[in-house]
Amino acid sequence: MYMGMFFLIIFIIGLMSVSLNRYHLFMVLLCLEFFVLILFITMIFYLNFFSNEMFFSMFFLVFSVCEGVLGICNLILLIRLHGNDYFCVLNIL
Template identity: 45%
Template sequence: MNFFFFFFFFGLVSLIYIRKHLLLCLLSLEFVVLSLLLMVFNMCLMSNCFYIYILFMTFFVCEGVLGLSILVNMIRFHGNDYLNSIYLW
């Protein structure tokens, strides 16, 4: 179980320190999601409740698609994927 927490912590640290490009932030976020999915799968192996695993996979796939659509829209409208090019009012 400590192995999965190490993956989760490493993903969060990389998400905090890499803040320049949106693609790198999405990759570190997917690393966190993968570690959470492995933790849920390990828990489902012990308790035989795989419907929760399918539910988590559905949410994580939707999160990945949303992140990629934001990335494509940023590249189309701004020409790059720098996070500092987003103007938040």
């Protein structure tokens, strides 16, 4: 029970860091990777606790790596087009 609360507190700290660093796309991407790591550690903890197999964790890692690469590619494209990674330079229209 205490480990669940620990993971919940770390997840809330990650949410606060996203809300504080919402102007830079790179910082938001780093916070999202932090969420992925917390979810992975929580999944490993609970799979070990209930004695299930760990094969699903490999799928989770593959998809999280693909998500990270896609975010970095979008960041590089944004920096090449606009010159920086601020959200204020993006024209939504």
